[in-house]
Amino acid sequence: MAELSVVYDCSPVPRSPADVMARSGDCSKTAGPVAKAKWLTASVAEDARKVIEAAFLEAERRDPGHLRPWVALVDGNNHQINRIKTEATKRGVDITIVIDWIHVVEYLWGAARCFFKEADPKGEAFVARKAQAVLEGKAGIVAGSLRRKATMCHLDAKSRQKVDECARYLQNKAPYLNYPKALTSGWPIATGVIEGACSHLVKDRFDVTGARWSVKGAEAILKLRAVRSNGDWPEYFEFHLTQEHMRVHESCYADGVIPEAA
Incomplete structure (x- = not known):
């Protein structure tokens, strides 16, 4: 089982219940907020505590002064809700938890x-x-x-x-079903971003017929896919090549071992 978290920015778009319930072809429907600057993290080795902690670290990097509204969208999992509350309390963040519509x-x-x-x-x-x-x-x-x-x-x-x-x-779940406040504030109320991440980050690579994964191997591939999805691949690969060069060509000399060949 993989644990995923996504952090993203979005501009508020106030809506009404009628907008949410309108059919897709209805011209009068107000479109919901659009996710921007998405950042993903996932793990099969770590539990929800570490994955949610990583998401909060990214959110704090974006808003270190806690000046913007923070909204956490979840599917109702009690453990995840408790972990979100714990991380928010630890950091002094006023966060609103909303259950996925x-x-x-x-x-x-x-x-x-x-x-x-x-x-x-x-x-x-x-x-x-x-x-x-x-x-x-x-x-x-x-x-x-x-x-x-x-x-x-x-x-x-x-x-x-x-x-x-x-x-x-x-x-x-009544405390997390305050949709009037969420809609009036212009916040998202559905977890389409995380559902999409589950598909392209995890299922497209891991959930294939006949696949067999060790935890260590799956974790490594999952991290690489997250790095690529976040747009960090060029920086990561440059770092990877530097580390490989150090391991292969510099580590032995650091200990004073000089290889010779006849």
């Missing part, structure tokens, strides 16, 4: 499948209404309405499992 919608679709068949257009309308309500800051109300609907439909425990999972998720 796409993950919330996935939970809503799971709940909808308990009430509607897959091809039923009513299911799409149901998800759209609930999603709009969550974007408006009504996650707790949505959780309660889902449970009530399941009860009124007389669903047994197995049939309503996805409903209860969704309601529990919305209630447990």
Whole structure:
């Protein structure tokens, strides 16, 4: 399992829930903020603590005075959330944690499948209404309405499992579902950047048929791919050649060993 973090800059783009829920071809839709100056780090050898620490170091390099808004987008993993809070507290950073909007919608679709068949257009309308309500800051109300609907439909425990999972998720993650503030502030609310990084940094190279990796070998390739993605390859390769020259041609002389040949 690889742990990934991405740090990037973006200019705020205030939006409304209607902008988020608009269809892709809707002319009135306001486009979301665009990621700039992306920096990636990943590891299969280190845990989330080290990877998130590296992300905070990069963020502090960009904003050493903590003058800009810091926003952390996550998929709801509790360990990652705790590590982000710990790093922010350690550095005195006021950071806002936002749950990835796409993950919330996935939970809503799971709940909808308990009430509607897959091809039923009513299911799409149901998800759209609930999603709009969550974007408006009504996650707790949505959780309660889902449970009530399941009860009124007389669903047994197995049939309503996805409903209860969704309601529990919305209630447990409520502190990180403040989408009204995020949208008004112009912040991103989806983790498309990290999802893309998972694909091109990890899956395109490691998740191929028949591949077998040692942890050490996978870590080395992952680091090289991150260096290349970050645009640091020329500087890195110059450093690599310098270090190789020192190892091959200078290390033996430093100890006073003079090779001779007949």
